[in-house]
Amino acid sequence: MDNSMQEKLITSETEQNDDHLKARVFQESKKIWRVALPSVVSRVSSFGTIVVTQSFIGHISSVELAGYALVQTLGIRFINGILIGMSSATETLCGQAFGAKQNHMMGIFLQRSWLVDLVTLTILLPLFFLATPIFKLLGEDEAIAISAGNIAIWFIPFSYSLIFSLTIQMYLQAQQKNVVIAWLSLIQFAVHVLLSWLFVSVLGFGVSGAMSALSTSSWFLVIGEFVYVLGGWCPDSWKGFTWAALKDIIPVVKLSVSSGVMICLELWYNAILVLLAGHLKNAEIAISAFSICLNISGWQFMICLGILGAACVRVSNELGRGDAKAVRFSIKVLISTSVVIGLIFWTLCLVFGSKIGYLFSNEDEVALAVSDLSILLSFTILLNSVYPIFSGAAVGAGLQTTVAIVIIVCFYLIGLPVGIVLGYVFHLQVKGLWIGMICGVITETIALSYMMHRTNWDEEVIKASARLKRWNLETPNEKPSNHA
Template sequence: MDIEVLQEHPIMEEKPLRIWKKAMYFPYRKQIANKWWEEFKKVWHIAGPAIITSVSVFSLDFITAAFVGQLGDVELAAVSEVQNVLLGFITGIMLGLGSALETLCGQAVGAGEFNMLGIYLQRSWIISMVTALLLTPAYVNASRILKLLHQDPKISDLAGKFAIWTIPEIFASALNYPTEKFLQAQSKVWFMAFSTMLTLVIHVLLNWIFVTKLGMGLVGAAISGNISFWILTVVKIIYIVCGWFPEAWTGFSYLAFKSLTKFLKLSISSAVMLCLEVWYYTAVILIVGGLKDAAIAIDSISICMNLQVWTLMVALGFSISASVLCLSYLAVLATASAEGLPKTAALPTKVEVRSVYTLPSPDPTVWDFTGVRVSNELGAGNPKAAKFTVGVNVLISAILGVFFAVIILATKNQFPRMFSKEQHVISETSKLSYILALTIFISSIQPVLHGVAIGAGWQFLVAIVNFGCYYGLGLPIGALLGYKFNLGVQGVWSAMLGGSLLQTIILFVIIGRTNWHKEALQAEARVRRWGGSVETQLGS
């Protein structure tokens, strides 16, 4: 899919709001709007299914929590501990192992070696399934592990029971994550979107049958999750092996067992930084689980964390489409203004500067359109356009953050009822609504800043910032406020929010002090060093 990249032009130095004001009086508004709509449809061909996939997959656990929450506060706390501690721990590993496949499949597609895709997929299946087998004892002994981590004994016992029943889901995930990367590498995003939506509908129906109608409680919720994840996985595997990929899938091969050691090393290195991101939330739940009235504390913070992540994915999706919408519109405006067209002239058709990129992962923690925009602009030698892209995306994301924060505050006494009917849980969750609203606002901006850093090639620097803010500041201060100063779950989350706020400020400072002209030159040098070539015309 080709995506427009902004032309270098002095208008990019102006503030976004001022340009929007000028655009409203531009004589070719109607023609610009038509071009804008065409580009909007092109981008949503990729952005739409990726958003649907991300939201649908996350909503599987979201739905489970909503049904279990109606059983009681202890049951919800038990499921939350399994989802956020055990499953969170394993998900970090599985996603990390899968990210190695993403790299290799992307390179294979770029090199035209489609026959290697099936081999890479099978190697990843082998490693992931062995990993799932090695991690199974953690689920079998979940109750003992949680008690060793000073979690509430009653919650730990229920969590252990639920964890044992969810063991089949581990192996479904072990096959599912590599399969997703295989499909992503070949841009089969619409199939992924439809399959996840279908699974989500089935998951709601299964929970209604097993949890509500048959009254099977936690066991019913676990069975529903197992069936749903296996349906999702099997549908994708059937799609792959039944002849839809004649070049990429040529059948099972003994070559899958070759070079497993090298593949494993790449998988482990890919998993490390992703695990640090995912396990941060695991650590937060563990800290909260040791507080007084642990069931209420875990319930309230898990409800808020679920809503935060869900709104983050929705906001990210709207940010992607709105960013492209805005930037495509301004690209046409800038070009038309630069050419000094008379009022009777038609809009220029040569505005496009095309740049092709590989579709990234739909996972919201890594899938950010801003990074693509910035890397495209720097690679094309357009430092001013890259800077302008940052400003517009931050503005749009901030507006979306305010929108969701206002909704949370307006419904602070209603949204907790989606997950629990216990009045003390509803009351405690409502008290967290102000912190949740501020967290959602900051989280809406963070993906843009992360995307800028990735687009500019600052991954290692961001990893250091993340580690320092989360593990060096957020968790220690959270434990101190929660236990020493008896501020409970509000103290823990306030520190978590403080770490995120500090991270956002640091990234703002780094980006604000960046010499974009220099970054564009460095991007050109990297492309040349990697064997490519670019022609740039850098502004002074």
């Protein structure tokens, strides 16, 4: 009888623990998707405009498709990688400020990021105008290099729009007000498809029409964001333009640079692979097929980046609040969620891989080359669902420099040499380059998972608190909170 009662008590206690765990997972998932869903929608929609532009240009000519692929995958990833990375400092600082209830500092951090990013892009501006000679110098086909140079000029207004759209999205995301970004991004995507069809298919403006549609729709999103932020919908965090944005800007620059290096090293790796593809046999087909697969992978990766953003927000918020246990639990739920999504897209890619290429080109050779890469593409998509969560947690904690070192070792010292050897020495061509990329992703995933396991989150709480106290400024409307 005693044993029976004891077994019932144990069973009851186990059920209560299970119910408590389910409730915790459900509550954490709600917090995650409150941030992640709008971010996923906005990122998928925004990146979708680039993919749609590629599709319209691909049906103009194969040379223009290769030129667009070259400049978008090499030049724009290089420049926008810097902007995206440097903007992630906004994500770290705003997230921790919101968690520590120092809301007034969020608008100041946002303005500082604008200044840093505007100066950075202006310094990089000559790269747009020198695209053709740079690509020729790198050994690319002359016709493709000339096409890429013309397209690069059209990317200038698009790149300037990214400065504001990225930082404002991170600013709103940190305070869980990014639903408006999702709606604006959906409208932007619809406007972009409509303008692309009108300019290219109806009016016959060709490449200039496709690129005009991209620039117009990108600034539509920025204008909508400014209306929301400056129009009074963020009264606690936006106190207007202020000279305080110029104070303590050097530490922000340092954090921005480390953030920029982290993101750039990931994006530039893909760019280097496309550059190498340009030196393979039948470069036009190789570049087109490789970039199509990268953009498909990149489009799915936008979902992972949305969850990465949620990881950054949840980690930074909890660090700002001083709850290390909540950080650990949130990371576990985030990884589980992302892996499930990765498995779904892995299956879709395996099923429809042979038909994807025809969405971007009428050329049978291009479509066949894309189909040939579809198996590797599907496994890349699956692997992409894990390591972004660790990267997001690192951004939320301000550990960008450490992640940058991991990326250098995994991608550039392991993945890139493996890809070069397989592609050129063993004559696997584009497949060899892609296998090398997968090796880099696998080693990065293992390294980051170990890094997250070894991270002392109690120490990170102390560091976040010290950073916020050091950079906090009093305002007449709000006194700084000492809570961290």
